[in-house]
Amino acid sequence: MARIVAKFGGTSVADTARIEKAADKIAREVALGHEVAVIVSAMSGVTNQLIEYCAAISETYDVREYDTVVASGEQVTAGLMAIALQKRGISARSWLGWQVPIISDEVHSKARIQDIKTPLMEDSLKNKHVAVLAGFQGVTTEKRITTLGRGGSDTTAVALAAALKADRCDIYTDVDGIYTTDPRIVPEARKITRISYEEMLELASLGAKVLQVRSVEMAYKQNVPVQVLSSFDDAIGSDLPGTLVTKEEDIMEQYVVNGVAFAKDEAKVTVLGVPDVPGVAAKLFGPLADAAINVDMIVQNISPDSTKTDMTFTIPQTDLAHALEVLKSQELFKNSEIRTATDVAKVSVVGIGMRSHAGVAKTMFAALAEKGINIQVISTSEIKVSVLIAKEYLELAVRALHAAYGLEKAA
């Protein structure tokens, strides 16, 4: 007997028919003797509709009221899921954030969970009642409803799994796992059976948007095994059909490189002729950080004139205009020439095995050179090598790298 937290995302509870399919899966887990807590998202489209209502009335809506409005979506699904489970002869009840309660901070619309009071749910699970929890929501100590921000139901699921000391947290979604890269670009992409938290964090933040980054961080810290699997397949979580995100030491077959990730929404900024003096980087990046602009890759070039240097970095395209404003307002850079480019893409190879294997970067550079792809910026971490290239070469680069590391082959 295991204790399982199973989370169903929006497409997995899109309508009442999909809710019933999800209930069928839970019923099979219960029949195996498992204790199950279920986390549900809002039905497809509901959250967006509710956000539109708020925005239609006021663009500067009170986020406390926004949270009250938007949290209703998960409330509906929780009640319906409980009804669907009861129809299958399973004892079940819904739990809203304030009923558990799931205490959060007061940062409405992107609150963080501070504490989950589990005694009531523990009792419920031990008596073989399935607990159906509305995802994405919490309550402040002042009894106002909060929401956890987009993708927050993943966070609810992982946090509850940690609080209940669950054996596994299954995230049912519309894909059947994490792939070595996007199968739309590389048809040979292979589903990864097991992946470490660290690798998943790199992949999540690099664009494989299956799991919310915050939920992976929490799973890592709390050591909760998380499985990504499809609600559209026949298999249930206990069949382990998806990708298990877990501790490095629980992964037997280690690949040097586990995936090729990419991002197309970056902008490259080059500031020319910056005085080459100590502290200039702080003067450049300090104000950007203050403006909440997330700088990713950074390269400092050697300039022919040794008193000046060029700085190149990447930021999200959506922050480009804001970043230029910030830079131009600085005394030090107001006369600098600034060049920008949005026709760039970042490609990364990720793998925990890199730590103990030399030559990963060499293989990458060779594979790209062979296809005539120019590397504009390079950045590396312990388990990742990223390069910035012209966007038009993106698919070519991803395919070349996937093949170069032999990712299509099972271990």
Place this chain on the structure above:
Amino acid sequence: MARIVAKFGGTSVADTARIEKAADKIAREVALGHEVAVIVSAMSGVTNQLIEYCAAISETYDVREYDTVVASGEQVTAGLMAIALQKRGISARSWLGWQVPIISDEVHSKARIQDIKTPLMEDSLKNKHVAVLAGFQGVTTEKRITTLGRGGSDTTAVALAAALKADRCDIYTDVDGIYTTDPRIVPEARKITRISYEEMLELASLGAKVLQVRSVEMAYKQNVPVQVLSSFDDAIGSDLPGTLVTKEEDIMEQYVVNGVAFAKDEAKVTVLGVPDVPGVAAKLFGPLADAAINVDMIVQNISPDSTKTDMTFTIPQTDLAHALEVLKSQELFKNSEIRTATDVAKVSVVGIGMRSHAGVAKTMFAALAEKGINIQVISTSEIKVSVLIAKEYLELAVRALHAAYGLEKAA
């Protein structure tokens, strides 16, 4: 300065545009210096959609889960209304049933309010914050969400007005008041300026479905003046444009008859050849009451054979099949001939002035006779005379009675 509770029904908060119109009205009340608490229903169609979801999954859904699902509709409107008020520079916040809290019994889907804890709302109102309360919902002492049954937002409004000792409870709806009869049948029907609780109760239960009966009963008991008015007009509640339901002694201009009500959903049942012995009525109506079938008019006819009698009564058409089953299962009636008719209608004249005026019934019978309308059953109360007639004569009868009592003329 007055304290006002204002309730907006489904069509008055049909969409975000209507919510903004309602907020405009509240803003005008606030500008007059009034303390205002607002009760909102779900946006048009939302409650039905949510009920359909429950029924689509299971016809025998758990009413506790049904309540969790359905109560979300008012939650959304409460948040949106608070946002709309804030946009108008008014300090406002939403309150859900469990936040106030509004304690109800545990009869889910048709719960009754037991207690409203007002200290938090009182504080809020005294500080000139508009309190926006989700109608139709409560919470049990076990912290499960309840709903108050159809039309329950009216009850929430009246109960809150009583608890807050409000000067008036304004029910904004899609009609501009209570009329002497249905203007679709009698174009000359006149809007009633003031009406007593007792008369309103008779009119409400007789088919003028503007106010939920339970809310009128509560207003009567708690002595809360209730105004029915239109959210589609320019006037606000403090202009007193609608119909005020209030104490008899607060009504200056008294009519003998105040309105002509009717109901088309009644069925007539006649049980022939019932033994004319003491206790037979109890044996007939006892089992019907046990089956929760509401018997309305009752007539016991004298039978030619003095050992037997015929009993005629009316019940809602929807209960007819069930009632026949119940009767046939009784030893005493299983061989009785039972005749039923659904082509009947009940017409009633209502007026508190009847108590002190003779001749009201006489005028009624004469007016109907003059049009050749046969009366099948008569029943009377202190402030009402009802007759059952063939349904095809309904409109003719209503027009004849409206004219006979001169209801088109203002006092």
